[in-house]
Amino acid sequence: MLLKTSPIAAQRQSAKAKTIKILVVGGTGLISSKTVRILLDRGHEVIAASPSSGVNTITGEGLAAAMAGTDVVLDLANSPSFEDAVLEFFQTAGRNLLAAEATAGVRHHVALSVVGTQDLGDSGYFRGKQRPRKP
Numbered sequence: 001m002l003l004k005t006s007p008i009a010a011q012r013q014s015a016k017a018k019t020i021k022i023l024v025v026g027g028t029g030l031i032s033s034k035t036v037r038i039l040l041d042r043g044h045e046v047i048a049a050s051p052s053s054g055v056n057t058i059t060g061e062g063l064a065a066a067m068a069g070t071d072v073v074l075d076l077a078n079s080p081s082f083e084d085a086v087l088e089f090f091q092t093a094g095r096n097l098l099a100a101e102a103t104a105g106v107r108h109h110v111a112l113s114v115v116g117t118q119d120l121g122d123s124g125y126f127r128g129k130q131r132p133r134k135p
């Protein structure tokens with residue numbers, strides 16, 4: 001007897017089999033290193049990018065090259081300082097990343113925020129998390 005896969009099951013199988021290229025920005029950090037491991041285990045092509053590997057969202061160093069062929073950018077970078085400059089860090093990094101993605105034709109951008117950010121406006125860190133692109 002011939003068993004046929006249902007169209008929905010076939011779509012699920014095909015989605016599982018599809019590997020994508022994911023650029024994990026800030027890819028050497030606490031959260032990102034675990035994320036990179038999980039994505040690699042699922043068979044995706046993963047680039048862990050950070051200043052220590054020559055990719056810097058503030059200076060723009062290495063961004064264009066890292067974006068080539070990327071399907072998804074996952075922004076898990078964190079500011080090296082939590083003082084006043086932290087707001088500027090997230091704004092500048094967000095602007096540079098989105099511009100590089102637009103140039104490279106990257107269609108998906110995921111950024112990790114923090115729960116309750118909208119209620120913590122006194123902190124430059126959380127303001128940066130709320131609106132990383134605005135001046």
Ligand SMILES: NC(=O)c1ccc[n+]([C@@H]2O[C@H](COP(=O)([O-])OP(=O)(O)OC[C@H]3O[C@@H](n4cnc5c(N)ncnc54)[C@H](OP(=O)(O)O)[C@@H]3O)[C@@H](O)[C@H]2O)c1
Pocket residue numbers: 025026027028029030031032049050051052053055056057058059075076077078079080112113114115
């Ligand atoms: N940790 C938490 O409990 C927590 C909770 C909620 C949300 N989050 C969010 O999750 C994200 C990651 O947090 P984390 O604690 O995992 O951070 P982390 O351990 O401090 O790691 C920071 C990462 O950012 C990279 N980085 C620093 N400056 C950079 C730059 N100019 N360009 C590119 N990458 C840069 C670092 O690279 P190098 O190693 O090369 O310096 C490192 O890979 C943050 O956005 C944070 O707000 C964290």
